[in-house]
């Protein structure tokens with residue numbers, strides 16, 4: 001049997017953490033190429049038409065990685081349709097004639113359960129301790145990405161120089177890939193945040209604050225959402241998002257306590273868990289509203305039931321509280337120009353509401 005050459009689907013810059021995890025466990029890694037229109041075109045061509053769009057992106061990633069030599073695919077599964085992604089993708093790849101091993105592990109378990117499942121399926125010869133250490137290193141890389149990108153979302157729209165923060169981010173990501181210890185990762189994160197803090201900013205008098213909520217894949221993979229957060233930043237908006245990889249891991253440690261907490265914090269807008277991250281979308285929108293934000297952008301893959309459920313409640317919230325919410329629905333036909341136009345119109349409306357001057 002050939003030695004495993006492992007690949008996984010892209011989700012933002014978290015590939016750096018996934019790659020570190022696999023390498024720590026002595027696996028050869030094939031990182032799928034950067035997402036492009038080709039990724040989506042390949043994924044769409046071989047996917048069932050009405051499946052949600054993250055499935056199509058994942059499948060495109062897998063086929064591109066197989067073309068680069070990958071022979072083992074690692075895919076998480078969870079609640080909603082995500083539960084059968086791995087099963088269906090394995091069947092499709094098999095029908096296409098690709099000879100690959102598909103390793104599925106249940107992301108809905110406790111963290112220790114996930115680590116144990118991963119060890120048993122990927123590297124049963126290694127001790128649980130070693131696998132746990134590899135997860136800790138990967139998680140710390142993910143947390144460093146979240147800290148730096150959270151700063152970017154909140155400040156990028158106000159930098160005076162062109163591209164200063166983006167250049168710092170590019171350098172950070174390439175150095176993060178090479179960072180080998182927890183101490184190196186923490187030092188790099190702190191150094192990067194200090195560098196970004198030193199970039200001169202000018203904030204307008206009528207500064208807008210917008211929260212972004214929605215389905216987790218769209219939230220975390222900028223290519224799939226047509227770079228919504230950056231587009232908001234370019235319009236001079238301070239962008240906030242609660243759902244990150246760090247938050248997601250923390251939620252799986254808390255288990256059902258997290259869902260109960262979300263319901264308790266939703267101001268009565270939601271009484272039962274509505275699946276995947278739908279409850280989160282409602283609860284976070286309520287918090288953004290209470291915190292005096294100017295609006296919320298909601299990202300939903302076409303046909304995603306948990307977010308369709310959330311949307312119905314959020315429309316009521318928007319109506320009853322006169323709170324602006326922009327609903328964006330994505331499928332494989334969604335064009336970047338269309339999303340950009342809607343973001344521009346939304347920001348203009350928010351600026352007029354706030355009494356500011358609309359940019360032209």
Ligand code: SF4
Nearest residue numbers: 052080081082276304
């Ligand atoms: S949350 Fe929605 S888009 Fe994501 S896998 Fe589930 S059904 Fe599909």
